[in-house]
Amino acid sequence: MERVLILGATSAIASEIAARYARRGARLYLVGRDPAKLTALCDRLGSTVVGHARADLDDAAGSAALVHTALEVLDGLDVAVIAHGLLGHQITTEHDWNAAEQVLRTNLLSPVSLLIPLANALQAQGHGHLAVLSSVAGERGRPRNYTYGAAKGALTIYLQGLRSRLWRQGIAVSTFKLGPVDTPMTADHAKNPLFATPQAVARDIVAHIDRGQGGAAHLPWYWAPIMSAVRHMPESIFQRLGFLSGR
């Protein structure tokens, strides 16, 4: 039976990932910050949840113990999903170091603090899959979200290195570069046809993990050609296109 650890499990996307694994009978260990949301999710998923923990994942000093407890309860690990994230308020992060640090901590330092014990545990075990939710915002700095984008971009690079460290040992690392998804994180964003639903993104994430190869994937798929064009555009043109470089 698959043993799955989900960190940031109460996120809209992560809850749908957890639900997909629960439907096929996986053994789940869920970690979330909000006790009410975590209890509601555990109740929704029933006996497939074999353990859960409430944790503020910004507390990097607690990450190793958190991971080791989850591995003990699950008796090993097949898949770990790191899903928590914080968009923050871009303009505030341009004036207030504490706000900028918070965004960098939640989206970069916290995942790295979890990936260190997870990668070493999977290496010792000799198999497993690490799956992390990053963002297209990490592919090019834009005035709209460059503090968040810098954290996700650095996380993407970290995962790229980790993937090449672990592939010889049969351990897969997946980086999901998500485009906009209709979740609480984007509740106050104007919606357009490129927005995905958390259900569709969760389906594609689990399907990608099931293929077992790891790698970086844009989700939904149409963000791959869009971001290729955005990444390669000369800055002098990029800066003149308001829909890309505006607020």
Ligand SMILES: NC(=O)c1ccc[n+]([C@@H]2O[C@H](COP(=O)([O-])OP(=O)(O)OC[C@H]3O[C@@H](n4cnc5c(N)ncnc54)[C@H](OP(=O)(O)O)[C@@H]3O)[C@@H](O)[C@H]2O)c1
């Ligand atoms: N939605 C999008 O458009 C989009 C696009 C690209 C990438 N992503 C990424 O996808 C992932 C999931 O986001 P989502 O869209 O599902 O958003 P969401 O529903 O708003 O979920 C964000 C989750 O992160 C958790 N979290 C934040 N800081 C935390 C901390 N210090 N400790 C523990 N949990 C913490 C929140 O917990 P609380 O409930 O306690 O606040 C919440 O459950 C994130 O990594 C996000 O950056 C999202």
